Amino acid sequence: MAITLTPTAANRVAEFLKNRGKGEGLRLGVKPSGCSGMAYVIEFADTIEDTDVTFVDHGVTVIVDNKSLIYLDGTELDFTKEGLNEGFKFNNPNVDAECGCGESFTV
Amino acid sequence: MALLQISEPGQSTTPHQRRFAAGIDLGTTNSLVATVRNGKAETLADESKKELLPSVVRYLSNGEIQTGEKALSHSIEDPKNTIISSKRIIGRSTKELIQTDKNHTNEFSHTETGTAKILTVAGEISPIEVASEILKNLKNRAEKTLGDELSGVVITVPAYFDDAQRQATKDAATLANLKVFRLLNEPTAAAIAYGLDAESEGAIVVYDFGGGTFDVSILQLNKGVFEVLATAGDTQLGGDDLDLLIANWITKKLDIQFELDKSTLRYIYNKAKYAKEKLTQENKVAIDLDIDQAFKGTIILTRNKFNEIVEPLVKKTISPCRQAIRDANINKTEIKNVVMVGGSTRIPLVRQLVTDFFEQQIHVDIDPDKVVALGAAIQADILAGNKPDSDMLLLDVNPLSLGIETMGGLVEKIISRNTTLPVARAQEFTTFKEGQTALAIHVVQGERELVDDCRSLARFELHGIPPMVAGAAKIRVTFQIDADGLLNVSARETISGVESQITVKPSYGLESDEIENMLRSSIKHAAEDLGMRKLREQQVAAKRELEAIEAALLEDADTHLNAEERTKIDAAVDQLRACMEDSDSAIIKKAIKNVEQVASFYVERRMNKNIQQALTGHNVNDINI
Numbered sequence: 001m002a003i004t005l006t007p008t009a010a011n012r013v014a015e016f017l018k019n020r021g022k023g024e025g026l027r028l029g030v031k032p033s034g035c036s037g038m039a040y041v042i043e044f045a046d047t048i049e050d051t052d053v054t055f056v057d058h059g060v061t062v063i064v065d066n067k068s069l070i071y072l073d074g075t076e077l078d079f080t081k082e083g084l085n086e087g088f089k090f091n092n093p094n095v096d097a098e099c100g101c102g103e104s105f106t107v
Numbered sequence: 108m109a110l111l112q113i114s115e116p117g118q119s120t121t122p123h124q125r126r127f128a129a130g131i132d133l134g135t136t137n138s139l140v141a142t143v144r145n146g147k148a149e150t151l152a153d154e155s156k157k158e159l160l161p162s163v164v165r166y167l168s169n170g171e172i173q174t175g176e177k178a179l180s181h182s183i184e185d186p187k188n189t190i191i192s193s194k195r196i197i198g199r200s201t202k203e204l205i206q207t208d209k210n211h212t213n214e215f216s217h218t219e220t221g222t223a224k225i226l227t228v229a230g231e232i233s234p235i236e237v238a239s240e241i242l243k244n245l246k247n248r249a250e251k252t253l254g255d256e257l258s259g260v261v262i263t264v265p266a267y268f269d270d271a272q273r274q275a276t277k278d279a280a281t282l283a284n285l286k287v288f289r290l291l292n293e294p295t296a297a298a299i300a301y302g303l304d305a306e307s308e309g310a311i312v313v314y315d316f317g318g319g320t321f322d323v324s325i326l327q328l329n330k331g332v333f334e335v336l337a338t339a340g341d342t343q344l345g346g347d348d349l350d351l352l353i354a355n356w357i358t359k360k361l362d363i364q365f366e367l368d369k370s371t372l373r374y375i376y377n378k379a380k381y382a383k384e385k386l387t388q389e390n391k392v393a394i395d396l397d398i399d400q401a402f403k404g405t406i407i408l409t410r411n412k413f414n415e416i417v418e419p420l421v422k423k424t425i426s427p428c429r430q431a432i433r434d435a436n437i438n439k440t441e442i443k444n445v446v447m448v449g450g451s452t453r454i455p456l457v458r459q460l461v462t463d464f465f466e467q468q469i470h471v472d473i474d475p476d477k478v479v480a481l482g483a484a485i486q487a488d489i490l491a492g493n494k495p496d497s498d499m500l501l502l503d504v505n506p507l508s509l510g511i512e513t514m515g516g517l518v519e520k521i522i523s524r525n526t527t528l529p530v531a532r533a534q535e536f537t538t539f540k541e542g543q544t545a546l547a548i549h550v551v552q553g554e555r556e557l558v559d560d561c562r563s564l565a566r567f568e569l570h571g572i573p574p575m576v577a578g579a580a581k582i583r584v585t586f587q588i589d590a591d592g593l594l595n596v597s598a599r600e601t602i603s604g605v606e607s608q609i610t611v612k613p614s615y616g617l618e619s620d621e622i623e624n625m626l627r628s629s630i631k632h633a634a635e636d637l638g639m640r641k642l643r644e645q646q647v648a649a650k651r652e653l654e655a656i657e658a659a660l661l662e663d664a665d666t667h668l669n670a671e672e673r674t675k676i677d678a679a680v681d682q683l684r685a686c687m688e689d690s691d692s693a694i695i696k697k698a699i700k701n702v703e704q705v706a707s708f709y710v711e712r713r714m715n716k717n718i719q720q721a722l723t724g725h726n727v728n729d730i731n732i
Contacts, residue, residue, distance in 0.1 A: 016113055016145040026113065041119045042111050044146060080110065084154065084252040087110025087144075 001073045003028065003055050003062050009079040009088060010058030017044065017060075024048050025061030028077065028090075029068035038071060040090055109254060113145040118493060126258040128288065128491035129249045130296070130483025133238060133262055133276065135194040136318035136345075138162045139477060140245040141484035142253065143493070148300070148481040151252045159476060160248075164240045165189040166229035174244045183373065187213065188227045192319060193237040195342070196223055197279075198272035222275075238279035246285055259286040261487040263479050266292040266324050266335045269507075270552075270564065274593055288490040294324035295333045296482030297448045301470050304328065309443030310336070310435070314461055314469075316424060317449035319345035323428050325435040325442075336435035339427035346383070346451040349417050353379035353408070356416050357394065361402045371398060386410050387453040414456045421457055425464050445469040450476050505530070509586055509594060512549035512558045514539055514650075515643035521586045524554065533585040535601075539651070541658070542574040546582055550596050550609070556636035557643070569598045571605040577651070638692070645695040649687050652699050656680060656706060659713060667712045679705040 005013065013026050027045035030038045045063045048054065053069055055062045064072060075092040130148075132139045137159040141150040150158045157176070165178035166188045173181070182189045190213055201215045201223040214226040224231040242262075249257055264276055273290055280287045294313035298304065303311055311326040311333075322340035326333045354376045358367065367375070378394050385392040391409040396402055432439060445465045451457060452475045462469050473481065510520035513536070522532050538546065546569045553561030572580050581601040588594050597608035656676070664673060683698040 012145070013113070016147060020146045027116070031119070040111060041114075043114045043116050043119055046116050082110060082254075084151070084248070085110055085254040086252075087112050087254075089110055 001053070001069060003057075003064060003069075003072055003074075004076045005057045005060055005062065006076060006078045007058055009077045010060045012079045012088075013060045014058075020044060022046065025054070025063050027063045028072060028075075029065055030071045041068070042088055115146065115493070126491040126493060127249075127253045127255050128484075128487035128493070129245075129253075129257055129260050130291075130480050130485070130487045131242065131245055131260050131262045132293070132296070132477075132480035132483060133194065133241065133264070134162055134317065134479075135192050135320055136162060137476070138241050138245060139480035140249050141477065141480040142249060143484050143488035144253075148484045148488075150477045150480055151248055153248050160241065160244060161191075162194065162241055163189060163191045164193070164237045166227040166232060168228040170229060172229075172240055174240050183369065188229070190225055190227075190232070190234075190237050193234045193241075196225070197234040197238060198269070198275035199223060199234075222271075235275050235279045235282065238276065239282035242280055242283035242285055246283055257285065258491050259288040259487065261289050261291050261296075261483040261490065262287060263291050263293045263296045263483050265322060266294055266338045267322075267340075270594060277593070288487055291483055291486055292324075292333070292335060293448070293479050294322075294326055294335070294338075294446075296479045296486065297446045298326055298328075298333060298444075298482070299485050300473055300478045300482035301444070301446055303444055303446070304333070306443070310437050310441045311444045311446060312428070312431075312442050312465060313446045313448060314424070314428070314452065315340075315448040316451035316457060317345050318347055318451070319343075321345060321424050321427065321449075323424070323431045325431050325437065327435075327437075336437065337431040339431040339434065341423065341427060344420065344423060346449075348420055349383060349451065349454075350376055350380045352416050352420065353382055353413070356408075357396070357406065360406055361396070361398070363398075363401050365401075374398070382408050383413070383454070386413050387455060410455070417454070418456065421454070421460055424457075425460060428461075428464060439465065442467070446478070447471050448475050448478050505588060507552050507562075508554055509550065509552050509564070509588075510561075511536075511584060511596075512551060515647040516558045517640055517643050517647075518551055518553070518556055518558055518561055521584065522588065531585060531587040533583050536582045536584055537578045538572065538575065538580040538582075539577055540654070541577045543577065543580070544572045544574055545570045546572060546598065548584065548596065548598050548607075548609075550594070555632065556640040560632075560636075564594070565596070565609050567596075567598075567607055567609040569600065569605065569607040571603065572600045573603050575602075577655075641692040642690065642695070645692040645699070646687060649683055649695050649699050652702055653680065653684060653687075656702065659709070663713065663716075667709055667716070672709070676702075676706050676709060 017023050017025070023044045023046055025045050027041065027043045029041035031041055048063055049065065051065050051067070052063050053066050055064070062077075071094055072090075072092060073094065075090055075094075078089045078091055080086065080089050127142065129140050129142045132141075139150050139158060139160065141148055152158045153160070160175045161179040163175065163178040163182060165173040165181050165185065167173070178189055179191070182191055199222065215223045216226055216231055222233065224233050225237070246257060260280065262276060262280060264273055268276070276290060277287055293315065297313050297315070298311050306328065308328050311328065313324045313326065315322040315324070320340065320342050321344045322338060324338045325336045327336050354372070357375050357379060375396075375398075378396060382392045382394050386408070389410070391407055393405045393407055395405050442465060445461065445467060447458070447461070447469055452461075452471065458469060458471060505522055505524060505526045508520045508524045509522045510518045513519045519534070521534055522530060536546070547566060548569060549558065549566045550564045551558055551561040552564050555561050569582065572582070582598055583601055584596065584598045586594065586596055593610070595608065595610045597606065599606040657680070660676070668676070679702045683695075683702050686694050686698050689695055
């Protein structure tokens with residue numbers, strides 16, 4: 001089981017964490033909601049819980065609770081630009097269908 | 108696929124619920140938009156990677172409206188329809204513009220409300236419309252960058268902007284279809300960008316030396332609230348003036364004998380600007396020049412020479428600093444932070460002189476062109492609800508006291524200066540005359556005791572007060588200022604419930620130096636004002652006394668008074684009337700006392716009679732005590 005980051009994504013996360021001045025790492029997860037079943041969670045993490053699993057990729061700590069991991073296993077987090085807009089993108093092999101906006105998905 | 112941003116712990120939003128917010132620095136020369144993404148405030152660039160948007164709008168006869176660089180590039184060939192520095196015009200009357208600002212290339216018209224409109228080929232354009240075009244451009248940029256609509260914005264305004272200018276800025280945002288979370292004072296935004304809101308208490312100086320204006324503000328952080336203690340500055344001093352000095356030096360150096368045409372002047376001016384910017388990093392700069400029939404080659408400008416040329420102008424910024432400290436009534440040692448804002452603060456000489464003057468390290472780490480927009484973005488992010496509740500909301504304060512006119516032309520202050528916003532205060536007033544059914548309410552702004560010395564904001568009337576004896580009606584006047592500093596005044600007669608109200612949207616604004624003058628004169632004239640207030644109060648009391656006694660005499664003098672008593676009372680009344688216009692409040696007070704004393708037996712007799720009348724024919728049991 002693993003979650004990976006592209007080098008670009010890792011650089012940006014490291015930069016944002018450094019800029020924020022605190023935090024254990026990046027928390028990824030899923031929560032039910034949205035137009036298509038599940039929604040991604042991407043947050044700074046200040047604490048690591050017993051139920052969390054951590055990965056280190058390109059020097060960045062990724063924290064995922066074990067319930068979310070089932071939905072995220074094998075995911076690669078990327079950082080891309082689309083025109084003026086830029087942000088993180090989940091390349092998740094578990095996804096069956098995405099809503100048009102890509103903020104939620106079903107497995 | 109939507110691109111996601113990192114949220115604060117527990118602040119992840121559900122899809123389509125994300126609340127994007129932006130901070131907008133609506134500047135005189137340039138404007139910027141910034142937002143907080145992934146926990147970091149950053150300014151947003153347009154497609155050509157430019158962050159600064161020149162605050163210029165051009166109107167064409169075919170209805171097209173150009174903004175930014177595109178409009179600026181036509182400012183020389185089409186000055187009449189190209190509007191630059193519209194911030195200097197917003198919320199102000201044509202009369203004021205002609206008086207204070209002679210450099211406008213635009214033509215203005217009078218309007219019914221008194222605010223200036225600009226005559227262009229596309230018709231009469233209000234400065235509010237101009238500002239809204241700039242806001243629309245930035246809104247568009249932000250929404251393209253964020254990939255969604257903005258839920259709201261924080262727009263910054265100078266600390267000295269009055270209600271008219273603030274309301275006009277808000278109207279511009281509404282016109283651009285933007286929801287304004289709040290208007291924020293520029294110096295406050297700069298302090299937020301440096302995180303000074305998290306600091307322990309102490310005075311903060313914000314030194315803002317931009318392209319066209321210079322402002323210095325002194326802020327005091329008090330329980331998480333920034334109060335503006337004082338502002339000072341020079342609305343006609345900026346980096347552009349420095350460029351002009353360098354341009355003059357160049358023409359002198361080239362020893363050009365003939366008159367230069369406009370485009371050559373502009374060429375030299377641009378070279379001067381380039382040299383100035385280069386010299387912030389380097390010790391000397393080579394200026395390549397190619398002027399027809401005059402000069403082709405390179406001249407060298409060293410930083411030392413540059414400093415020598417601009418020093419007199421840069422020094423002109425120090426005396427407002429001194430003045431602001433004096434106005435704020437603080438000691439230089441109480442200043443804990445000095446924040447540098449505006450492109451001109453990149454100049455090493457500026458930094459050095461400011462450091463020397465305040466005798467401390469100055470904050471220069473954040474890009475001085477962006478710092479205000481970044482602070483606004485941080486505030487907008489909090490107001491949009493993207494931060495945990497623990498992050499305190501910063502508030503602004505009311506810059507000048509607000510009150511109403513009472514009898515005798517006196518000001519009754521309802522909301523005093525530096526009260527934190529939003530705020531609502533109410534006070535009860537009453538009628539002055541018997542049977543009075545209406546009340547005129549005159550809302551004024553200022554620190555002085557007399558209405559004549561303050562600024563009139565609005566007038567409205569409360570009608571339908573039931574006729575009662577003087578002083579019996581209870582009229583509750585409520586002043587309410589929302590988070591943007593806009594004032595709503597309402598008056599309600601509590602017995603009958605009649606109500607009347609007004610939202611103050613004054614037709615013209617105050618100059619920054621007028622606010623300063625108002626503040627300064629209130630301090631200077633404090634003793635004089637107090638004396639004047641006492642005098643006016645006694646005059647009002649005398650008038651009331653005279654009216655009451657005259658009404659009584661007319662009614663029943665014959666029943667209660669013999670000739671001798673009547674003469675005595677008349678004498679006292681005449682004496683009071685004679686000294687009414689006296690400039691000594693003590694004399695008037697004495698005369699009022701005298702009338703009261705002389706007439707006391709008469710008042711007593713009348714009272715007994717009235718009670719008798721009221722009781723006659725009633726059974727004791729009928730009377731409720």
